[in-house]
Amino acid sequence: MAPAVTAQYLRAAAAALRAAAAGARATGRDWAAEESALAVGVAGGPAAGVARLAETSPAVNETAAQMTAVASVLDVSASLHERLIGWEGPLAHLADAFGEVLDRRCAEEVTALCTPPAGPPGRRLGDLGGLSPDAVHELQLTENPRLAPLFDGGEARLLEAGPDGVVAVVGDLDSAETTLTFVAGVGSSRPESWPGYLGRARELNQATGAATVMWLGYRAPATLTGAVAREPAANGAADLRTFQAALAARNPGQRRVVLGHSYGSVVASRAARDPHPPLEADALVLVGSPGVDAKNAGELSLAGAGGVHAITSKADPIGLTVDDRAGVHGRDPTSPGFGARVWHAGRGVDHSGYWEDPVTLAALAAITRGPGDSTGVYAPRGST
Known part of the structure; x- marks a missing residue:
């Protein structure tokens, strides 16, 4: 029986994330250019709104980097899934169990990349x-x-x-x-x-x-x-x-x-x-x-x-x-x-x-x- 998540699905998801990251970087460049254009000689209005948005929205490039890192995790997981599919003989019945474990670990790695916990304070x-x-x-x-x-x-x-x-x-x-x-x-x-x-x-x-x-x-x-x-x-x-x-x-x-x-x-x-x-x-x-x-x-x-x-x-x-x-x-x-x-x-x-x-x-x-x-x-x- 095939693992719960296929290697093909994981590689497609990784490719989609990389494409989205490239789009996000391009959007970030467009925003930066527009902000610079608006800021010239304009004290308020749209320029002020863009400045306020920039204060409250972290850089797009960080989101793009996060997407790329997650895509790398998915690619590694896909490679491991491909190995599981090749198991034969006495090990074949273990493929399902290992596939479920792999899916869980992949999800945990993605979560850790996106939401890593803070390090504890030295003294509370x-x-x-x-x-x-x-x-x-x-x-x-x-x-x-x-x-x-x-x-x-x-x-x-x-x-x-x-x-x-x-x-x-x-x-x-x-x-x-x-x-x-x-x-x-x-x-x-x-x-x-x-x-x-x-x-x-x-x-x-x-x-x-x-x-x-x-x-x-x-x-x-x-x-x-x-x-x-x-x-x-x-x-x-x-x-x-x-x-x-x-x-x-x-x-x-x-x-x-x-x-x-x-x-x-x-x-x-x-x-x-x-x-x-x-x-x-x-x-x-x-x-x-x-x-x-x-x-x-x-x-x-x-x-x-x-x-x-x-x-x-x-x-x-x-x-x-x-x-x-x-x-x-x-x-x-x-x-x-x-x-x-x-x-x-x-x-x-x-x-x-x-x-x-x-x-x-x-x-x-x-x-x-x-x-x-x-x-x-x-x-x-x-x-x-």
Whole structure:
């Protein structure tokens, strides 16, 4: 009996991927040429839109390289399948079993190429419970001197660092009434993006008054195409749960809020899927989400009673990837049947514009302060 996946099929898939990679590279060259043409003498309009897209969409060439690498894996698998087909005599009955194993290993290799897990941090916050935030910062910088320029002259404190991520806090981690853990999305594992995310943590700290953690503690998808994968969210969710547990152990009486943006909302909601134990958070906020892998908010387990909150602007194109029933990563958390408390964003806010939007920031401040705060704009989606 032939293996489950034929060598011919694998080679055809590899050829298709290589063709798609070549097309992606050509598209990238076209985009670069168009961007250069638009940028000449134009301060706003289309050029500004292209620049914004370039900021939020990683380079096409990386996607093309990923496609080419996967094609190579498929070619190797095809060669091994061809050897299996040639087995005769006493070994023939084993071909099926080996074919299934080969298919599984091929799938695992492809997954590893597209969604490799992050390397673990050298020291987790939970291992340093006896140290002040300043001492944790100095110890982490001693062991990760490459990160020193990121913190030069700033008030942020480094809490964890690994080969693929960084965790830092703006505000006093131990004396603040609330900690707000911000989980970022696609492209956030790029070191060149970290100053921008640290700036976002400062903005959230100023808007909410909470000690704001920039949690980039997982290997985020590098590309928008890679963001359809669920493995990075699963890997990140486990590490986020560990970090939140460390916060709870450090300051048991502190209020904790987890905020996930874009793919970060997939990570954050995945972290709340396991009720044993529940995620150490009083409230969960999902902003610009491509979907939640849950039937409703009741399937998300939090240690506190602050509930699940959702914000998606009508102008955010992420809304095209998700609806009331399903989406790239599950249901739209702003849909009426999901059961989250839905807050408005300001008019015209795009996918990366929430952090400059006073309406969104007021909502986040109200959520962070907890039940009973009426600041911010709350209403079912679509009412304005």
